[in-house]
Amino acid sequence: MTDIKNREYILEAIDQLRRRKARPDIHRICNFMTRRFSVDTKDTKADLQRCVENEVVYKVEYKGNISYRNAAKKSYGHIKKEPVVSIEPVVVVKPENPKLFANIVTTAVADLILSDSDYLDFGVPAAELMKKILFKHGSKFTKKMLTDLFQREVENGGLVRMDNGNFSLGRSTQHESEKSEGDDDYLNTSEEVQGSLKVRKKPGPKPGKRKNEIEKLRSLEPSSIGIRMGGRRKRAKKVFDPSDNNLPRVNRKRGRPLGSLNKSTIEKQTAALLSARSSDQSPGSRPTSRASSTGAKEPMGGVCSVCHMQGKKGGCDKMISCRECSNKAHVSCLNTEEGILRMYPDNTWQCPHCKTCVVCYETSDSGALTVCSICADAYHSHCHEPKILEKSKGAFKWVCSNCQMEPLLTDIKPKMEIKQEDIDKAEDKPVLNLSSNPDPLFLATNDQVSPTPPNSGRSSPFLRSPPVSPTPPTLSPQTNHNGGMHSSSSTEYKFNLSDSQSLKDFDTEDSYDPSIPDASNWSYDDVYNYFVQYFPEEAIVFKEQEIDGHSLLLMKRVDVLTSLNLKLGPALKIYRHVLKLQVRRDDHKLYWL
């Protein structure tokens, strides 16, 4: 790959500007680069030029002015004389559809070869290929799935494993992948393939005229619980950050998000919103969704619907409002409860009256709801697949099938060893590592993430403590049983504390965990070696960014989430490790600060 120093930054700048609906012109890009990455204008311009030359970025004229486009984004085929990027549709991938897997993997290989001719000679490293596919289809694959996919493709002949372990295209797939049609099965996204799949087009902004109507419909449609809806999303994909507010745009004024506001401002807005909502909400209309309220609110008063006490019980006790109605409860009252009172992992809460089955969207009026002890989603017994048995509700903390799936996925052993060190250790689980106990019924009693790096024989100072974390089994603040949430961890305000502030609190709280290495004197390579154990694909950014131990210890969450140009999922996982190294403790509470 052609080495352009600030390539990723430039792409991020372009993407960010596009998200902001601002023209990604040279001025704005330079400005963004300076502000965000401290890259001076001269360097930015030079690198941008190189990006254009290398077709990493397209320079286009649009409406009479020059804009820049991220070439990796789809839909720019018409801008360039020749489309460089693949144009395959975004699809919901079913593992049982080998043709589609084949298409994706061969297209990715072809894309990489097109972007860097060296790959033609030396093949595409598994890690790079995986990264490419995850970049495009990250929500549909886990790394383990991809490992299988690669294996399958080698077996099928769609891919060829080279002596150096890299991949190249097999059969006659070369030069075909940029087309979405062709007579090769492996590249075919024609009707036959598409017809057997749910094909959805790339999400994009709706025309403004229709937007209000759509939003209106959304507000009436209970199934608007974002991630569960099928079909095209109405808004540009917003990456999830547990510390973010995950707030709706509906009802929200223009300007900065609540998360960036100060506390008093938020309170004012919240109060206004609450009063507005209580006044205009008709009795029959069920409030909408997670995405239709302000999320975790912090009302100043009110009566707790659990203990019926008014206002705060103690100095640091908080009240939270139901995200659908104006019911309130003490966070501590919710924390001690399982079942229908549970808060969601994103620190929002639905009161029992508003809690709906995530399948049929009916409340408990139409049948008793069983609540997942991990994600707090509720299901009617007959709505959940498989049907929820009475005994499974009673004897154990019940875990829904979605949450059960995650750890099970990780148990699938790769059939092939694609450069074992690169892939085998990939962390696939966004939330849990439960492999030590395969019984999903015990999921809730395991620790959040305790990756147990396989000892590959590499001499490493990072061998870790036993996989079972000393921290109590918790997934989110609501399961913290220390008599309530950690001072303010239940609210969005807590997330607005500066990282350093948060860390300071924790730093002084406990002694170090001796099993967590002291990274302060690590070199770039040490840092890389540590992270490559857990994040074989992403670890390279630590090298690229020349992050040594000292820098690592200074990193803030925002650095990990934004400056490393990682996908959010890995970034969050990486952040956990960063934090762990920083405080030399593995405390789940840290990740919710």
Added chain:
DNA sequence: TGCTGCGCACATG
């Protein structure tokens, strides 16, 4: 004053 979000008109295929 600068950054940001976003409604809506316009461009494009």
Added chain:
DNA sequence: CATGTGCGCAGCA
């Protein structure tokens, strides 16, 4: 007609 783009404005620090 569907979708991408970005002007122009508003909210905020």
